[in-house]
């Protein structure tokens with residue numbers, strides 16, 4: 171992750187004063203994308219002519235003549251939405267509870283589909299921030315769940331991992347969905363292969379001895395394990411398995427900004443300026459997830475009926 175400096179927390183008035191106009195947003199995006207000055211994405215040249223013939227300024231490379239827009243190569247690439255709306259969305263997703271697409275659409279006055287896509291692209295930048303850091307030092311890893319506490323087979327099993335300090339306080343966390351074939355499907359129990367995969371992908375400890383591999387979480391992780399399901403249910407009315415990982419990364423991003431004393435808005439702006447835009451077909455593409463029981467049984471009512479009859483109710 172990239173550290174950033176701002177008034178913490180950035181009040182709404184301070185945000186509006188700093189980023190209320192399109193010009194202010196262009197300058198801030200330019201600075202976030204090229205902190206050491208302009209670099210041509212094609213040839214690396216540092217000198218440019220400004221071309222101001224369109225809604226957003228273009229920068230023409232002196233060496234190779236390539237014209238680059240300030241949003242090319244960012245999550246905003248190809249978007250016709252104004253930068254003030256984008257900045258508003260980034261600001262609101264950086265606030266402690268984030269925001270649903272429905273409310274975002276209302277606040278910044280865009281359609282629901284546009285708001286959903288913007289929020290998802292900002293989340294994917296937060297995901298990139300998450301992927302740039304591996305858990306290191308003293309690790310705690312535990313299984314946790316999202317979903318129905320009564321019916322085991324309707325839950326999404328998850329792994330939470332944290333680097334902790336000497337007082338067992340988490341300093342950086344990750345919450346990850348295991349691959350479906352790493353889960354015992356009906357019990358929703360993550361197999362050891364799933365924990366091994368977590369170690370290999372998200373920590374610096376791929377080669378640690380077996381005895382160190384699975385360290386049950388200390389109670390300092392419990393507030394986090396309880397907080398993210400509550401947040402998913404209250405803010406979004408619950409999230410299905412397909413997009414769950416992006417929401418978990420959004421949650422972990424804000425947690426980690428707080429744990430690391432990073433300014434959440436500047437940090438997410440940095441990642442939005444330095445992450446590739448994901449196209450709609452990529453965001454909505456098929457992802458393997460665990461079976462949803464009511465799809466297997468044909469309807470939610472029949473699935474619940476099956477459970478009740480098993481219990482003899």
Ligand SMILES: [Zn+2]
Pocket residue numbers: 210211212213214215231232233234235236
């Ligand atoms: Zn160039």
